[in-house]
Amino acid sequence: xIETPHTHRTGRYERQSKGYLAFIPGTLPPDPPVxxxxxLENAHRRAEIALHKLDGVIGVLPEPNLFVMMxxxxxxxLSSRIEGTQSxxxxxxxxxxxxxxxxxxxxxxxxINYIAAMQLGIEKVKDxxxxxxxxxxxxRVLLKDIRGSRLDPGEFRxxxxxxxxxxxxxxxxxxxxxxxxxxxxxxxxxxxxxxxRGDLPLLVKVGLTHAQFxxxxxxxxxxxxxxxxxxxxxxxxxxxxxxxVLYLSWYFNIHRLEYYQKLQEVQNTGNWExxxxxxxxxxxxxxxxxxxxxxxxxxxxxxxxxxxxxxxxRSTANAHHVLDRLYVxxxxxxxxxxxxxxxxxxxxxxxxxxxxxxxLLVEHTGYARNRRFLLYKYVELFDAD
Numbered sequence: 001x002i003e004t005p006h007t008h009r010t011g012r013y014e015r016q017s018k019g020y021l022a023f024i025p026g027t028l029p030p031d032p033p034v035x036x037x038x039x040l041e042n043a044h045r046r047a048e049i050a051l052h053k054l055d056g057v058i059g060v061l062p063e064p065n066l067f068v069m070m071x072x073x074x075x076x077x078l079s080s081r082i083e084g085t086q087s088x089x090x091x092x093x094x095x096x097x098x099x100x101x102x103x104x105x106x107x108x109x110x111x112i113n114y115i116a117a118m119q120l121g122i123e124k125v126k127d128x129x130x131x132x133x134x135x136x137x138x139x140r141v142l143l144k145d146i147r148g149s150r151l152d153p154g155e156f157r158x159x160x161x162x163x164x165x166x167x168x169x170x171x172x173x174x175x176x177x178x179x180x181x182x183x184x185x186x187x188x189x190x191x192x193x194x195x196x197r198g199d200l201p202l203l204v205k206v207g208l209t210h211a212q213f214x215x216x217x218x219x220x221x222x223x224x225x226x227x228x229x230x231x232x233x234x235x236x237x238x239x240x241x242x243x244x245v246l247y248l249s250w251y252f253n254i255h256r257l258e259y260y261q262k263l264q265e266v267q268n269t270g271n272w273e274x275x276x277x278x279x280x281x282x283x284x285x286x287x288x289x290x291x292x293x294x295x296x297x298x299x300x301x302x303x304x305x306x307x308x309x310x311x312x313x314r315s316t317a318n319a320h321h322v323l324d325r326l327y328v329x330x331x332x333x334x335x336x337x338x339x340x341x342x343x344x345x346x347x348x349x350x351x352x353x354x355x356x357x358x359x360l361l362v363e364h365t366g367y368a369r370n371r372r373f374l375l376y377k378y379v380e381l382f383d384a385d
Contacts, residue, residue, distance in 0.1 A: 008270030011215065022160070022176045023267050025186055025215045028193040028208055029200060034272050036204075043280040047203055050287035055241050057294045064243050067297060069328060071245040071290075074382045076114035078249035079228045080107070082256060087111050089382055090364070090374075093331050097372060109146050117141040118229055122244055125237040130230065131191050135218075138229060142222050151220040156183045161220055175264060177217035186216045194234070206234045207279035211266050228252065245290055251282040296381050301327065307358060315351055318343060322351065323360075330375035331364070 007013075009032060011025040034040070058064055077089050087107040092115075095108040117138045124134055140154030152158070158180050162173035170176060178186060190212050198205070213227040228249055236244045252259045255278075262278045265271050304323055312319040318341040325340055326332060337348035352373055355361040361373040 010266050010270040010272065016160075016179065018170075020162075020170050020173070020176055022179055023215060024178050024182065025212060025267075027189045028212055029198060030208070030272050034200070034204060034208075034276065037273070040273055040277055040280075043277045043284070044201055044203060047280040047283040047287070048201075050284045050291075051203075051240055051246070054246070054287040054291050054294075057291050058241065058243055058245060061294065061298065063324070067294075067327060068243050068245060070330075070378075070382055071243075071247060072115055072118050073111075075228075075232065075244075075247040075249055076111045076118065078247060078253050079225050080111045080114055082228075082249060082253050082259075083224055089379060093329070093374070093379065094364075096329070097331060097333075106146065113142050113144055113146060114225060114229070116144075117225075118232065118244070121229060121233045122236060125233050129195050130233055130237060131195065132187050135187070135226060135230070139219055139222055139226055142225060151222075156180075156187065156218045157220045159220065161217060163217075175267060177215060183216060183218045187218050190216065202234075202238055202240060203280060203283060204276055206231055207276045208272065209234065210279070211263055211272075211275055214263055215267055245294075246283070246286055247290070248282050248286050250289065251286050255282075293381055297327075297378070300377060300381070304360060307360070311354065311358060312351075315347075319351060319355070322355075326361075326375040327378065330378050331372050332361075333370070333372050 009026065009030055011023055013021045014024050016022050036044075061067065073089060073092055077087060077092060080087070087110075091108050092111050095112060120141055121130075121134065121138050124137070128134065136154045136156075143151065143153035160170065160179055161177065162168075162170045163175040163177075164173035190209065193212075194205075194209055200208070210227050210231050213230060214223060217223045219226065231248055232244050232246065235241055235246060258278065262275045266275045301323075305320065308316055308319045308323060321341055322332065322337055325336075332352075334345065334349045334352055337343070337352060338345050341348065341351075343351070352361065356363065356373065360375065362376040363371050364374040364376070365372050
């Protein structure tokens, strides 16, 4: 906790009328500029190489769009988990087909909103900027009809917020962002930075943007989730990746304490470089993890297709059709198979039963009726801590 006013390159701490200190962020790019020393340059080079390899691997997927939604769901689960939610990827998949067997029902709704917010953002950045209007729209979707929905969804805060242990007062807070009457000016300055071409490497620019957004903390709730979502959107908009399959929240969740410490170090000491090394390390590590996952998906899909070719006879084409559908959404019912293939109910049931017997599908509701079947090994590739 900062106890005395001071100024450094990322901003300054100012005593407010009620006696607490609030952080007033400076503008970007930093002044003096980010020092691209050997450590930071090496981290940047490794991150760029890993991202390039990931983009190449995604490019050889037979139908990349089949798999993108699973990555989006995973990022949503993990980004929300950083904020304390307990839902899993399987909980979310169940909720998408109206199965609410989990004790974390409210958490699941938060994750589903995150998915919707990311889909909105991905669609809008295809031909539009990442600006204050988009950020507000994303936030509005993120907090729709969940806890926090009374905290002004889609509107910048009009009250002072702070970060610290649960129940702490503003005087005990570990961080107090700028007062509400300054939020708009700081967000507009960040908007200009994001949408102005400059000399900074893109990954460095993305890392700076994320930390700056968290320093401004423009909303009453949901700042962390929006800030991490902006990272994904910046990478996708700038075509660093052809598809949004980089789930940095996986790394931030595992290294949660260090993640918060590095952000706070920026605010307290002005050390952009340490934060950027951490951020670039996250990009490198998650890119490598995603490459491994994609390779596992490819191998699994080929095994599944080979098994279908060997075991389904005249139903082979329909079984492949079902398999492709399962890689988009890995849960299916007999009635959905019937609608997908135009087979009879009995034939659809037989096809599902063959897939269960062959270990391809697992029944995951426990119901006697209205059962659903999960491509479990596929989900297992993603649903790991």
